[in-house]
Amino acid sequence: xxxxxxxxxxxxxxxxxxxxxxxxxxxxxxxxxxxxxxxxxxxxxxxxxxxxxxxxxxxxxxxxxxxxxxxxxxxxxxxxxxxxxxxxxxxxxxxxxxxxxxxxxxxxxxxxxxxxxxxxxxxxxxxxxxxxxxxxxxxxxxxxxxxxxxxxxxxxxxxxxxxxxxxxxxxxxxxxxxxxxxxxxxxxxxxxxxxxxxx
Amino acid sequence: xxxxxxxxxxxxxxxxxxxxxxxxxxxxxxxxxxxxxxxxxxxxxxxxxxxxxxxxxxxxxxxxxxxxxxxxxxxxxxxxxxxxxxxxxxxxxxxxxx
Numbered sequence: 146x147x148x149x150x151x152x153x154x155x156x157x158x159x160x161x162x163x164x165x166x167x168x169x170x171x172x173x174x175x176x177x178x179x180x181x182x183x184x185x186x187x188x189x190x191x192x193x194x195x196x197x198x199x200x201x202x203x204x205x206x207x208x209x210x211x212x213x214x215x216x217x218x219x220x221x222x223x224x225x226x227x228x229x230x231x232x233x234x235x236x237x238x239x240x241x242x243x244x245x246x247x248x249x250x251x252x253x254x255x256x257x258x259x260x261x262x263x264x265x266x267x268x269x270x271x272x273x274x275x276x277x278x279x280x281x282x283x284x285x286x287x288x289x290x291x292x293x294x295x296x297x298x299x300x301x302x303x304x305x306x307x308x309x310x311x312x313x314x315x316x317x318x319x320x321x322x323x324x325x326x327x328x329x330x331x332x333x334x335x336x337x338x339x340x341x342x343x344x
Numbered sequence: 345x346x347x348x349x350x351x352x353x354x355x356x357x358x359x360x361x362x363x364x365x366x367x368x369x370x371x372x373x374x375x376x377x378x379x380x381x382x383x384x385x386x387x388x389x390x391x392x393x394x395x396x397x398x399x400x401x402x403x404x405x406x407x408x409x410x411x412x413x414x415x416x417x418x419x420x421x422x423x424x425x426x427x428x429x430x431x432x433x434x435x436x437x438x439x440x441x442x
């Protein structure tokens with residue numbers, strides 16, 4: 146099995162949870178026999194694990210969509226507020242970008258605080274995926290703009306803070322994910338610390 | 345239990361298993377027989393196993409160094425569900441014609 150295959154199967158195991166670990170073992174054993182198609186097989190396993198998990202916990206899907214909508218609203222509000230300041234040169238482009246990158250932190254922190262479980266990371270990752278990729282999908286379906294446009298070599302401005310500061314899509318996406326996960330981690334640790342102090 | 349009309353993909357998985365009733369089939373074999381990708385196949389297998397429409401077991405690998413593989417076989421309940429679903433589809437078709 147190749148590295149990407151193993152990595153994808155690890156993600157599938159994480160998504161599927163302990164209750165389905167036997168099934169992930171089954172998928173893994175088939176991936177080991179799939180030869181050249183093992184990575185595509187493993188990618189399908191990630192999709193299968195997500196579908197099964199959401200079918201078992203439908204409320205999670207609803208919560209993810211509601212939270213993603215809230216986070217999107219908050220990010221858009223913040224974006225336009227800071228864009229205005231940026232246009233009038235009251236703040237630097239890097240400061241604006243730092244604010245946009247950090248914007249999901251309060252939501253992720255709150256989620257970690259309210260739900261201090263490992264599965265919260267999964268929830269946070271799902272919200273991140275919806276926020277980052279749903280607009281691209283909508284633009285693709287609604288306006289015919291290919292999602293690949295946003296990842297082309299010409300695209301060096303993930304955060305629209307031209308001129309002055311440029312961040313590529315890979316760096317932008319990674320920063321956003323790190324902030325979401327870090328926010329959840331901080332929330333969970335704050336809750337645990339508070340519980341320890343109380344007991 | 346209420347007779348359910350199976351989805352076309354679930355039907356194709358059960359049919360593939362019913363065509364070889366005594367054999368244990370692996371996930372990869374089922375994917376080849378049905379043309380389904382792993383992302384579609386496994387949720388169906390999980391659902392069928394939960395409803396006891398198929399049996400599953402771990403088989404020792406034929407090659408050394410490989411992990412044991414999960415294999416599937418249709419159960420009596422699965423055969424009945426398949427027959428019921430086909431009967432239901434036929435009667436719906438007949439109703440449409442008349």
